Every structure is written in structure tokens, then in C-alpha cells.
Amino acid sequence: MILIVDSGSTKSDWLAVDKNGNKLMDKVRTKGLNPAILSEKKLYKIIKKSEALINNSDKVTHVFFYGAGCGTEKPSETLKSVLKDIFKNAHVEVNEDTLAAVYSTINHPKEAAIVCIMGTGSNCSYFDGEKVHQRVVSLGYTLMDDASGNYFGKQLIRDYYFNHMPENVRVAFGSKFNMEPDFIKYNLYKQPNPNAYLANFAEFMFLHKDSEYTINLIKDGIRLFAKNMIMQYKEELKTVPVHFAGSIAYFSQNEIKEVAEEMGFKVGNFERRPIDGLVPFHTNNL
Structure with missing residues (x-):
């Protein structure tokens, strides 16, 4: 299971797909996960509120997260640590939200x-x-x-x-x-x-x-x-x-x-x- 996350300061959208891009469950929406303004404890709390994410956490192989507040090293590392702890079997990448626009539009x-x-x-x-x-x-x-x-x-x-x-x-x-x-x-x-x-x-x-x-x-x-x-x-x-x-x-x-x-x-x-x-x-x- 691959999780792709697009997060702002107010909400985060999570898509779960397989390696062929087929949707594995309905889109999950949580509160925003901006690590520049939220504590590590709060980041954990928001993610763990989602039963769909927690119940499938062991199946996740990759997490690609794009979000507000992820453009500097310390906040992005904090969030990455939280995600790796919850999705223990997954490769985790945390990027600033600008890159989501880049990767979604470029041809290669x-x-x-x-x-x-x-x-x-x-x-x-x-x-x-x-x-x-x-x-x-x-x-x-x-x-x-x-x-x-x-x-x-x-x-x-x-x-x-x-x-x-x-x-x-x-x-x-x-x-x-x-x-x-x-x-x-x-x-x-x-x-x-x-x-x-x-x-x-x-x-x-x-x-x-x-x-x-x-x-x-x-x-x-x-x-x-x-x-x-x-x-x-x-x-x-x-x-x-x-x-x-x-x-x-x-x-x-x-x-x-x-x-x-x-x-x-x-x-x-x-x-x-x-x-x-x-x-x-x-x-x-x-």
C-alpha cells in the first residue's frame, strides 16, 4: 500500500493506492499536519484519530507526504520521524507542498x-x-x-x-x-x-x-x-x-x-x- 498525502495547515488528504495506481480505500481526510506550527505530540494525535490509517498501518510500504511547513529541515524531520514510527514498514519521504505541484505536472x-x-x-x-x-x-x-x-x-x-x-x-x-x-x-x-x-x-x-x-x-x-x-x-x-x-x-x-x-x-x-x-x-x- 502506497500512501500519498497532500497537506495544508487546515486539512490533509490521504490517498491509498497499489503499485499500479489502483485505489485501495476511500480518500482519508485528517486535520492539517503542519510541523512548523504543531508539536510532535499533536502530529501523532491527529494521525492516530484516523481508524482507516491506523488499522492499515502495517500494510503501508511507502509514504509520500507533501505539506505546508515542510520546507525547512527541522520540522520536516520531526514529521518524518512521526510517520516512520506509525508506518513502521514504510519508506517515508516528506517534501514541501510546492513539490506536489511540480511532480504532478512534469512529464518525466x-x-x-x-x-x-x-x-x-x-x-x-x-x-x-x-x-x-x-x-x-x-x-x-x-x-x-x-x-x-x-x-x-x-x-x-x-x-x-x-x-x-x-x-x-x-x-x-x-x-x-x-x-x-x-x-x-x-x-x-x-x-x-x-x-x-x-x-x-x-x-x-x-x-x-x-x-x-x-x-x-x-x-x-x-x-x-x-x-x-x-x-x-x-x-x-x-x-x-x-x-x-x-x-x-x-x-x-x-x-x-x-x-x-x-x-x-x-x-x-x-x-x-x-x-x-x-x-x-x-x-x-x-
Whole structure:
């Protein structure tokens, strides 16, 4: 049994497959396992709460874990130690979450590529065939995350309140969401994960792509992301493709390709859910 794990700070998804990629049990979801903010004791407690994982722990031969907080040595080693103790018969690898996007989109393990993430948040890195390189340190959703779900959510709300939406789009938007000022401010400033709250609005764009307003909103966000992130790798762009992971990228493929043509970079693969792309990568490269 091979376990492939995609973990954020709030939740972790576990896939169990055999060496041919066949699913062995339903996807398991636990709380997030961020070793940079959770103690070793808490990491144990979260995993051991899952009967499905514990009952099958002796059958596990490999654990490939990708997660937030795993980009530095000490936290990743702590988590690796916990996983090795629970899955005693398994080979365990712990990697930062950026690598999940890389491995799920590249065509072969040594392919050099620029890999972009566009989901709730956004990021961009260069994979040289062995290591990931990042030219921009993320300062989070407030200052960065162009073309992400939370970016587009913020733009939609602003356009609604500044009366920049066409009337028919504005009516549809106001009908779908609670646009009361106090409700919005409560979710943004008094509730956890305001970035996820903002990202919930982004789906609206893809349900209303018949509007020129929506198409332009998407393309403007992608242009901004390309200018600030992809163009950090101008030399690499001459020889490598740009792959994309995440739901925002997946549903914006046409717009991404149009912007790529405008700005002169080559679009590669799209993967909506990185964890799905990790299955063939790992089963093909055991």
C-alpha cells in the first residue's frame, strides 16, 4: 500500500493506492499536519484519530507526504520521524507542498519546468530537474497571491461595491452571495482563514464566462501574475514550458493560453488537483 498525502495547515488528504495506481480505500481526510506550527505530540494525535490509517498501518510500504511547513529541515524531520514510527514498514519521504505541484505536472522526473500554482493562493517556482528554486518569497494573500481564488474573490467584491460590474452580472452576484457589509467584514476580519472565504467567490467567474467583464477580469489577473511571478524566470522561459496546478488555473486554461501568447511563454500541462497527478508520478517511479 502506497500512501500519498497532500497537506495544508487546515486539512490533509490521504490517498491509498497499489503499485499500479489502483485505489485501495476511500480518500482519508485528517486535520492539517503542519510541523512548523504543531508539536510532535499533536502530529501523532491527529494521525492516530484516523481508524482507516491506523488499522492499515502495517500494510503501508511507502509514504509520500507533501505539506505546508515542510520546507525547512527541522520540522520536516520531526514529521518524518512521526510517520516512520506509525508506518513502521514504510519508506517515508516528506517534501514541501510546492513539490506536489511540480511532480504532478512534469512529464518525466528530470524535466526542467516553471510550475505555477493557482488555487486558493498562488505561487510560481522553477524546477531544474532536481531542485525547486523560488525568486520571490511569498508574503501571503494580503500582499501577493495574484490570480488566485482569494485574489479574484477580492476583485469581485470590490467591483460589486464600486459599481464596476455590468448590471446583469451585479444582480447575479448579489443573488448568489450575502453581500451585506457587516457579514463580509465579519468573515474577513473576525473569522479564521479569510483567504479561503474570499476564494469561495471565484467560482462565480467560471459560471459567467459569457460576460466580457468576467473574461477581462480573469485575463487581467493572469497578466498580473505573469508579470510579477512568471517573468522572474525570463532566461528559463526561453527553453522550458510553464505548467499549472490548481483549480483556478484549470478553469482558466483558455485565458492563460491567450496571455501566454501575448507575453511570449510556452504553456505546458494543467493539473486541477495535484494529489491526483502524484499517483502516476509515484507509481511509475517506485
